[in-house]
Amino acid sequence: MTEGPEAKGLSLSRRASLGAGGALVLGGLLAGCTGRSDRSANGTNGSTDSGTRATDSATDSTTPGGAGGSYSVSMAPMGEVTFDGVPKRIFTRLTHLAGMAFALGRGTDVTAMHSPEYYDALWNQFTPRLDGVSVDWSGLYSSWNPSKEQLYELDNDVHLADPAGVASLHGWTTDDLDEIRTNVGPWFGNYYSDRHATPPDEWADEYRYYGLWEMFEKVAQVFGENARYEALASVHTRLRETIADGLPPSGRRPTATMALPRDLDEIYVYKVTTPGFLTAHTRPLGPAEAFGGDVASGDTVDVEGLLEADPDVLFGLGGMHPETDMRRVRRRLREDPVGKRLSAVENDRVYAQGARYQGPILNLFQLEMTAKQLYPDQFGEWPRYTKGPYPELPADEQLFDRERVADVVNGSFRR
Incomplete structure (x- = not known):
C-alpha cells in the first residue's frame, strides 16, 4: 500500500521543536524487519526491561493537556523535545511504538505503521482477551521506508520514529529530518535498542539504549498519560515477580x-x-x-x-x-x-x-x-x-x- 489516510486539521506540533540539548512465516510469515546483525552491537548505555524508570530527565513545564504552557520530554537520540500541546495525529514506523500508542488508548490516532494489514491482523489475535478493547490499523500508510512528501500529506503532530533509523534509509538526509521536524512535527523514537545495534556514526555520541518499558514511560509522558503508564507498569511488575518466583x-x-x-x-x-x-x-x-x-x-x-x-x-x-x-x-x-x-x-x-x-x-x-x-x-x-x-x-x-x-x-x- 502506498497511500495513507487523508490529513485533516491543523497540526498541533507545527510549533513543537527540539530543545537545545516482518510476508514470511515458517513458510508464510512476513519477514519484515530483518537484515541487521547484532555482531557489532555497542552503545553508550545499557537497559533492562524491568519496568523501572529510565534515567534520562523528563521535565514538564505544565501538565500535558492542561491549561496553557508547553512541556518537554527527553529521550535519546533526540534529546529534549518540547511540545506546546498534546499530539493528536500519530505517525509510527515500527510496531513497538504503535503498540505504545495503542496501550495509551491512542490506537485510533495512529495514521501510519510498518505493514499495517499484517500487524492489524496479528494485534487482533490478542484484543479478544481484553473486554471492550479493539484496534483497526487496516488501510494505514505503510511506513517502513516513508517518503518526505507523504509525511507532509499525513500532517502528523508527532512522528514516533527514531530519526537515527530514518537517517539510515535511502533518500533521507539530516536536512530532510530537520525539515519535517520544523514544518510538520517532531521525531520521538528509539530504534537501535531493539538489539543494541550500532547507530549511524553521526548519532553515536548521543545514543543510549532503553528497555521496552523504559521507552513506554517516555512515550506516555509525550501524551500526558503517566497514570496509564503507571497502572500498566504495575501489572508488568507483578507479572515479572510471579515469573521470577516460579523459575526453575x-x-x-x-x-x-x-x-x-x-x-x-x-x-x-x-x-x-x-x-x-x-x-x-x-x-x-x-x-x-x-x-x-x-x-x-x-x-x-x-x-x-x-x-x-x-x-x-x-x-x-x-x-x-x-x-x-x-x-x-x-x-x-x-x-x-x-x-x-x-x-x-x-x-x-x-x-x-x-x-x-x-x-x-x-x-x-x-x-x-x-x-x-x-x-x-x-x-x-x-x-x-x-x-x-x-x-x-x-x-x-x-x-x-x-x-x-x-x-x-x-x-x-x-x-
Whole structure:
C-alpha cells in the first residue's frame, strides 16, 4: 500500500521543536524487519526491561493537556523535545511504538505503521482477551521506508520514529529530518535498542539504549498519560515477580531459539538472550540460547544448522498470525528427514509466537505465553495452538489481570 489516510486539521506540533540539548512465516510469515546483525552491537548505555524508570530527565513545564504552557520530554537520540500541546495525529514506523500508542488508548490516532494489514491482523489475535478493547490499523500508510512528501500529506503532530533509523534509509538526509521536524512535527523514537545495534556514526555520541518499558514511560509522558503508564507498569511488575518466583534453577531450563524461515534452507534465527527489547518476553524467563557465538541474532541457517544447535524449544515468530498454518509448520518439520530429528520436533515443543516488535500489551501476553511454553510444570500447560485468537485461559491459569489491562486501555481504570 502506498497511500495513507487523508490529513485533516491543523497540526498541533507545527510549533513543537527540539530543545537545545516482518510476508514470511515458517513458510508464510512476513519477514519484515530483518537484515541487521547484532555482531557489532555497542552503545553508550545499557537497559533492562524491568519496568523501572529510565534515567534520562523528563521535565514538564505544565501538565500535558492542561491549561496553557508547553512541556518537554527527553529521550535519546533526540534529546529534549518540547511540545506546546498534546499530539493528536500519530505517525509510527515500527510496531513497538504503535503498540505504545495503542496501550495509551491512542490506537485510533495512529495514521501510519510498518505493514499495517499484517500487524492489524496479528494485534487482533490478542484484543479478544481484553473486554471492550479493539484496534483497526487496516488501510494505514505503510511506513517502513516513508517518503518526505507523504509525511507532509499525513500532517502528523508527532512522528514516533527514531530519526537515527530514518537517517539510515535511502533518500533521507539530516536536512530532510530537520525539515519535517520544523514544518510538520517532531521525531520521538528509539530504534537501535531493539538489539543494541550500532547507530549511524553521526548519532553515536548521543545514543543510549532503553528497555521496552523504559521507552513506554517516555512515550506516555509525550501524551500526558503517566497514570496509564503507571497502572500498566504495575501489572508488568507483578507479572515479572510471579515469573521470577516460579523459575526453575538454571540447570533445569531448556535451550531455545526463535525462528523465522522462508524455507528449511533459509531459516532466520533470533536469539532468546540477545540484549534489547525484541527479547523482552524471553530474557526474563532465563532459557539457554541454543546457538553459540558463531551465529548472530538475525543470521540465517539451513535445517542442518538448526539441528546442529538442536533447541529443546523452537518458537515460531508470527505463528499466531491468522494466515499462518501451525499444523503445516509442524508437519513440514516432522516430514523433513533432518527436521524430524530436532529435539523440539521429537518432543512436540514447536510453539507459535506473536511479534518481536511488541508494545506493552503484547509483551504482557507474550511473557505469560512464553512462561507456559518453557515451563509448563511451573506456570501451567500452554494449550496446543493451531489457529485463532490467543487462547482463553481459565482465570486461575492467567498470570496477569486482563480486566485491569482492558480498563487501563479504555481509560476506565481507577488509579
